[in-house]
Amino acid sequence: MNHRPSAFATPLSPPIGVFDSGIGGLTVVAELRRALPSERILYVGDTARVPYGGKSRETVTRYAREISDLLESERAKLIVVACNTASALALPSLSSDHSVPMIGVLEPGASAAVKATRSGKIGVIGTRATIASDAYGKAIRAIDQELDVTAVACPLLVPLIEEGLFEDEVTGTLLGRYLAPMLAEGIDTLVLGCTHYPLLKKTIARICGDGVTLVDSAENCALAVRELLATLPSTAPDPRLDILLTDSSEGFLRIAEKSLELSIDSLEIRRVGG
Amino acid sequence: MNHRPSAFATPLSPPIGVFDSGIGGLTVVAELRRALPSERILYVGDTARVPYGGKSRETVTRYAREISDLLESERAKLIVVACNTASALALPSLSSDHSVPMIGVLEPGASAAVKATRSGKIGVIGTRATIASDAYGKAIRAIDQELDVTAVACPLLVPLIEEGLFEDEVTGTLLGRYLAPMLAEGIDTLVLGCTHYPLLKKTIARICGDGVTLVDSAENCALAVRELLATLPSTAPDPRLDILLTDSSEGFLRIAEKSLELSIDSLEIRRVGG
Numbered sequence: 001m002n003h004r005p006s007a008f009a010t011p012l013s014p015p016i017g018v019f020d021s022g023i024g025g026l027t028v029v030a031e032l033r034r035a036l037p038s039e040r041i042l043y044v045g046d047t048a049r050v051p052y053g054g055k056s057r058e059t060v061t062r063y064a065r066e067i068s069d070l071l072e073s074e075r076a077k078l079i080v081v082a083c084n085t086a087s088a089l090a091l092p093s094l095s096s097d098h099s100v101p102m103i104g105v106l107e108p109g110a111s112a113a114v115k116a117t118r119s120g121k122i123g124v125i126g127t128r129a130t131i132a133s134d135a136y137g138k139a140i141r142a143i144d145q146e147l148d149v150t151a152v153a154c155p156l157l158v159p160l161i162e163e164g165l166f167e168d169e170v171t172g173t174l175l176g177r178y179l180a181p182m183l184a185e186g187i188d189t190l191v192l193g194c195t196h197y198p199l200l201k202k203t204i205a206r207i208c209g210d211g212v213t214l215v216d217s218a219e220n221c222a223l224a225v226r227e228l229l230a231t232l233p234s235t236a237p238d239p240r241l242d243i244l245l246t247d248s249s250e251g252f253l254r255i256a257e258k259s260l261e262l263s264i265d266s267l268e269i270r271r272v273g274g
Numbered sequence: 275m276n277h278r279p280s281a282f283a284t285p286l287s288p289p290i291g292v293f294d295s296g297i298g299g300l301t302v303v304a305e306l307r308r309a310l311p312s313e314r315i316l317y318v319g320d321t322a323r324v325p326y327g328g329k330s331r332e333t334v335t336r337y338a339r340e341i342s343d344l345l346e347s348e349r350a351k352l353i354v355v356a357c358n359t360a361s362a363l364a365l366p367s368l369s370s371d372h373s374v375p376m377i378g379v380l381e382p383g384a385s386a387a388v389k390a391t392r393s394g395k396i397g398v399i400g401t402r403a404t405i406a407s408d409a410y411g412k413a414i415r416a417i418d419q420e421l422d423v424t425a426v427a428c429p430l431l432v433p434l435i436e437e438g439l440f441e442d443e444v445t446g447t448l449l450g451r452y453l454a455p456m457l458a459e460g461i462d463t464l465v466l467g468c469t470h471y472p473l474l475k476k477t478i479a480r481i482c483g484d485g486v487t488l489v490d491s492a493e494n495c496a497l498a499v500r501e502l503l504a505t506l507p508s509t510a511p512d513p514r515l516d517i518l519l520t521d522s523s524e525g526f527l528r529i530a531e532k533s534l535e536l537s538i539d540s541l542e543i544r545r546v547g548g
Contacts, residue, residue: 159433248330
């Protein structure tokens with residue numbers, strides 16, 4: 001971890017720390033901004049090692065720990081793991097070795113899906129690592145073991161989203177393939193189990209049709225953060241958004257900024273870990 | 275760098291060290307195996323930090339240096355940078371701080387393209403970082419400054435290849451888009467400027483038609499290695515292929531092994547850097 005003093009001036013409020021492997025977690029930031037308009041948010045994107053979705057539990061946990069240490073050193077009052085892969089693979093062990101409260105995107109999404117389903121058939125889409133961990137299936141069945149969960153890994157969606165191909169013919173073709181088996185099984189609820197996916201919500205909704213409720217993990221995570229924050233000492237209003245990236249990242253930051261209508265107050269590149 | 279002793283038994287021959295960000299460099303290994311059937315090859319895939327193609331020069335250079343240090347500690351007699359992004363961004367500075375001879379994929383590909391063209395119009399495809407560096411353009415114009423080079427970044431090809439979608443409709447659609455501007459400009463030679471791309475050779479050839487010569491950087495690199503090796507002291511024949519990955523990697527290693535008809539003697543996962 002990086003021990004040099006923070007680059008931010010001292011009067012800034014302790015932030016809500018948010019991190020993701022890359023820029024996808026900005027969908028969570030956009031929802032946090034809506035739910036908690038006066039909070040300072042410090043976002044870290046681990047762009048030097050993006051993506052996490054095809055990597056092992058051990059490696060993802062090591063990376064997530066380094067970023068959490070950085071956020072703690074920046075006085076984060078709580079840490080939001082705005083990455084489904086890190087939430088699925090690393091959150092339990094991270095929580096146990098950080099004193100700051102941590103919250104992931106997985107539990108809020110799972111509990112919203114349980115509330116939404118009528119047929120008891122829930123679909124989940126995510127990265128290869130998230131789906132292989134069966135973390136959503138476990139979290140959903142821990143609430144109601146009668147529910148039927150079908151999960152499909154969609155490894156090409158993140159690259160397509162990072163290219164800005166939100167409504168492209170190619171994205172539609174691949175989404176159609178990924179979703180067909182779940183739709184054939186009659187799901188009535190679909191969990192968008194990757195923080196990039198809300199950027200494809202329109203196309204996913206079109207393919208799924210009116211009979212399927214989309215559960216956006218970003219939105220549900222923001223509501224859970226608001227509840228958790230209400231239990232912590234309040235801090236001075238400071239509605240800034242500061243961004244730290246572990247490598248210079250062209251392109252997608254601007255795509256996300258524009259399509260999420262975010263206003264970024266500072267952007268710094270800082271090396272973390274190896 | 276990792277200082278623990280090599281896991282390999284001591285009688286093994288000093289290998290040709292080969293590395294890439296991931297598994298794509300195995301296309302170079304397949305060509306080396308054909309060109310130099312009795313050599314031991316030690317391949318390192320930096321799967322913990324794959325891909326390099328969208329990352330900065332500084333970060334790619336740091337990663338490539340750590341992997342080169344590892345190969346040197348494994349007694350590599352020469353190091354092949356089987357990654358176009360690392361060849362374009364890091365090779366000059368790496369060569370200056372390693373005593374073992376190093377060779378990249380870029381110069382052999384550029385010189386083969388210059389030999390192949392008749393019209394003087396050469397196309398180059400590669401990752402975002404390779405194309406942004408203009409490394410192929412510079413290498414080609416250094417040989418003949420009259421040549422006209424058109425380069426296009428193809429950021430979605432690596433994810434498609436890693437999913438094994440070599441002849442998929444989606445791959446064809448995206449390749450058509452990427453190649454159209456170059457074909458309209460009348461190129462007669464196309465450099466496959468990423469070690470993953472030879473796996474798409476058939477589809478690329480179909481889209482380009484008979485009038486365009488494809489320059490495979492893997493093939494040309496293997497020939498350059500054979501020439502360089504002839505200038506070094508010979509070592510005992512030991513036709514092994516040993517593979518080290520920096521993170522456990524599912525799927526694509528098996529896809530590559532099968533489609534490249536490689537026989538792998540050992541596979542080890544070893545942590546490198548941070």
